Amino acid sequence: MSRIEGRFESLREQGRKALIPFLTAGDPEPGMTVALMHTMVEAGADVIELGIPFSDPMAEGPVIQRACERALRHHIGLADVFAMVREFRKRDAETPVVLMGYLNPLEIMGYERFARAAAEAGADGVITVDLPPEEGEDYVAALRASGLDPIFLLAPTSPDERIERVAASASGFVYYVSLKGVTGAGHLDVDAVAKRLDQIRGHCTLPLAVGFGIRDAESAARLSRLADGVVVGSRLVQVAADHESQPDEIGPEIARVLREMRSAMDAGAN
Amino acid sequence: MNELNRKGGVAAPDFTHQPDAGGHFGRYGGRFVAETLMAPLAELTEAYERYLKDPEFLAELDDDLRQFVGRPSPLYYARGWSERLGGARIYLKREDLNHTGAHKINNTVGQALLARRMGKRRVIAETGAGQHGVATATVAARFGMECVVYMGAEDIQRQAINVYRMKLLGAQVVPVEAGSRTLKDALNEAMRDWVTRIDDTFYIIGTAAGPHPYPAMVRDFQAIIGREARVQILEQAGRLPDALVACVGGGSNAIGLFYPFLADESVQMYGVEAAGEGLTTGHHAAPLCTGRPGVLHGNRTYLMTDDDGQIVETHSVSAGLDYPGVGPEHAWLKDVGRVQYDAIDDKEALEAFHDLTRNEGIMPALESSHALAYAAKLARKMTPDQIIVVSLSGRGDKDIHTVAAIDGIKI
Numbered sequence: 001m002s003r004i005e006g007r008f009e010s011l012r013e014q015g016r017k018a019l020i021p022f023l024t025a026g027d028p029e030p031g032m033t034v035a036l037m038h039t040m041v042e043a044g045a046d047v048i049e050l051g052i053p054f055s056d057p058m059a060e061g062p063v064i065q066r067a068c069e070r071a072l073r074h075h076i077g078l079a080d081v082f083a084m085v086r087e088f089r090k091r092d093a094e095t096p097v098v099l100m101g102y103l104n105p106l107e108i109m110g111y112e113r114f115a116r117a118a119a120e121a122g123a124d125g126v127i128t129v130d131l132p133p134e135e136g137e138d139y140v141a142a143l144r145a146s147g148l149d150p151i152f153l154l155a156p157t158s159p160d161e162r163i164e165r166v167a168a169s170a171s172g173f174v175y176y177v178s179l180k181g182v183t184g185a186g187h188l189d190v191d192a193v194a195k196r197l198d199q200i201r202g203h204c205t206l207p208l209a210v211g212f213g214i215r216d217a218e219s220a221a222r223l224s225r226l227a228d229g230v231v232v233g234s235r236l237v238q239v240a241a242d243h244e245s246q247p248d249e250i251g252p253e254i255a256r257v258l259r260e261m262r263s264a265m266d267a268g269a270n
Numbered sequence: 271m272n273e274l275n276r277k278g279g280v281a282a283p284d285f286t287h288q289p290d291a292g293g294h295f296g297r298y299g300g301r302f303v304a305e306t307l308m309a310p311l312a313e314l315t316e317a318y319e320r321y322l323k324d325p326e327f328l329a330e331l332d333d334d335l336r337q338f339v340g341r342p343s344p345l346y347y348a349r350g351w352s353e354r355l356g357g358a359r360i361y362l363k364r365e366d367l368n369h370t371g372a373h374k375i376n377n378t379v380g381q382a383l384l385a386r387r388m389g390k391r392r393v394i395a396e397t398g399a400g401q402h403g404v405a406t407a408t409v410a411a412r413f414g415m416e417c418v419v420y421m422g423a424e425d426i427q428r429q430a431i432n433v434y435r436m437k438l439l440g441a442q443v444v445p446v447e448a449g450s451r452t453l454k455d456a457l458n459e460a461m462r463d464w465v466t467r468i469d470d471t472f473y474i475i476g477t478a479a480g481p482h483p484y485p486a487m488v489r490d491f492q493a494i495i496g497r498e499a500r501v502q503i504l505e506q507a508g509r510l511p512d513a514l515v516a517c518v519g520g521g522s523n524a525i526g527l528f529y530p531f532l533a534d535e536s537v538q539m540y541g542v543e544a545a546g547e548g549l550t551t552g553h554h555a556a557p558l559c560t561g562r563p564g565v566l567h568g569n570r571t572y573l574m575t576d577d578d579g580q581i582v583e584t585h586s587v588s589a590g591l592d593y594p595g596v597g598p599e600h601a602w603l604k605d606v607g608r609v610q611y612d613a614i615d616d617k618e619a620l621e622a623f624h625d626l627t628r629n630e631g632i633m634p635a636l637e638s639s640h641a642l643a644y645a646a647k648l649a650r651k652m653t654p655d656q657i658i659v660v661s662l663s664g665r666g667d668k669d670i671h672t673v674a675a676i677d678g679i680k681i
Binding site: 054055056057058059060061062065069072075077078102103104105106107108109129130131132134135152153154155156157158159162166177180181182185 | 292300301302303304305306307308309310448449454455458461462465466467468469562563564565566567568570573575577578579580581
């Protein structure tokens with residue numbers, strides 16, 4: 001059983017839902033990333049999503065675009081991201097780490113080389129935003145050969161046959177994009193998400209995590225009642241942007257936001 | 271048509287049945303987008319394939335191309351220029367004479383008709399030099415559609431006249447401040463708009479790149495260039511040309527000219543990228559000449575990318591060629607050896623701009639000037655009984671401020 005599957009299973013046994021925070025590797029300073037990952041775990045994170053910076057992040061709203069730009073000012077590449085995961089693993093052997101990014105850096109490195117290096121560093125799964133399963137046969141094979149979970153997205157526009165296709169290719173969990181839009185968008189419709197998750201569950205037995213548009217404890221709690229996990233990205237990345245000149249405040253503020261979400265989610269579960 | 275086209279016992283690639291059902295040209299092309307866009311792209315593919323066989327749609331398209339765009343565009347024998355060069359006879363396919371002054375309108379007319387049939391009331395576009403933005407704003411004005419054009423903040427500075435033209439036509443021009451603030455960033459932003467407003471919005475991509483079906487669809491709408499040129503050269507010269515030359519940014523005018531000739535083995539083809547300040551300086555926009563395969567903007571193709579997989583900033587004097595990728599069919603045609611790709615630098619392009627203006631009374635766009643400069647080099651190595659057809663993809667009025675500034679003249 002992969003670290004991701006194990007984590008979702010133990011949460012299910014406890015009747016809890018996964019809180020999955022996102023941060024961009026190297027944002028705002030490369031030296032802060034590993035400490036922020038530990039902070040997130042201490043504040044209640046169950047899985048960490050670590051963003052691989054990319055020059056052309058097509059699915060991101062302005063907040064995560066800026067995070068990529070800040071990280072790329074430090075020339076953060078895949079080798080740096082692996083080094084961060086390796087460093088994180090020295091103190092935390094339990095919390096699953098999912099790498100999230102775009103395909104071109106993986107293409108240039110080569111899927112097999114990427115997968116081996118990611119697995120050796122201690123990563124558990126990979127989300128590649130601009131790679132649908134149709135184009136991902138070699139990629140899935142390379143990830144699986146290294147014991148990594150290929151995590152795919154589903155969206156409000158995905159018809160049944162695509163849900164089945166994604167379910168057949170993915171492992172670990174499936175990431176449901178809650179709305180038509182980019183990350184950090186502000187038009188989340190919880191009732192619509194509920195309907196879609198029911199539909200997806202008809203074709204897919206993997207845990208379902210929901211992301212895009214979750215910005216406070218209340219929306220995290222409401223969605224956690226429907227899904228197996230919630231992903232929080234732009235809300236946390238915004239903290240890094242707001243405190244670029246007072247970097248010491250970033251960790252405590254991210255911890256505060258996550259603790260609020262954690263307690264609202266756990267209260268909702270009981 | 272070309273299935274049994276054999277060379278030395280090895281089956282030549284079948285040029286007329288590309289791409290495959292998934293939008294692949296060999297290993298290139300495909301559909302590399304976020305999940306939210308997958309179903310809308312499938313729906314668009316279905317509509318495009320259906321309407322391209324629909325006689326009523328084709329008749330309406332044909333009528334628009336004649337009466338609104340002004341087709342067919344002439345194939346002009348540049349006698350004076352050819353004789354001065356002392357080599358092959360050069361014919362110019364005059365896309366600069368189209369309504370709005372470039373080949374871009376062939377495609378926007380086609381996609382706008384498709385958008386109407388799909389019930390979309392809002393169109394969006396990305397633009398670099400502003401030619402595709404103007405061509406999109408033009409068809410939107412005609413059909414009474416809402417139009418939003420994304421344009422890099424850097425390009426907005428460089429192309430003030432086209433920005434104002436789009437506004438006069440009723441389009442909203444949105445400056446893009448992200449990344450390098452040029453065409454590639456405008457494309458990212460248009461994709462973000464589309465994913466947010468899929469239900470009522472049609473994204474009119476301006477070049478033969480992007481996720482399937484765009485590379486094939488844009489090619490099919492632009493192939494009118496090559497179809498006309500083929501008929502015209504047979505009428506005027508009684509035979510096929512020896513060579514075709516076109517500039518390649520994303521590559522829509524080039525694929526439009528080349529496609530109807532791909533099965534004609536005697537016709538050599540040359541795609542000309544922007545060498546900017548020189549291929550060795552790194553300041554250029556020539557992914558086919560110097561780049562490597564990767565994935566950007568929905569397709570696998572040759573890219574300008576660094577070892578980390580980040581997209582590299584490009585440079586060209588011509589904003590329309592200032593793009594780090596290229597249409598996937600060109601990537602494939604390069605690999606199979608059907609088309610040769612080379613590059614012309616800023617200085618050579620400017621010389622060709624002046625040369626054609628002074629010798630033929632035709633002011634070419636700086637993009638097209640790259641093709642002209644290459645054709646001039648090629649012609650000198652050929653003989654007067656040989657023929658080159660060059661795609662004169664756009665007119666140069668939009669570039670006079672750039673040219674004046676380089677020549678040290680204040681307008």
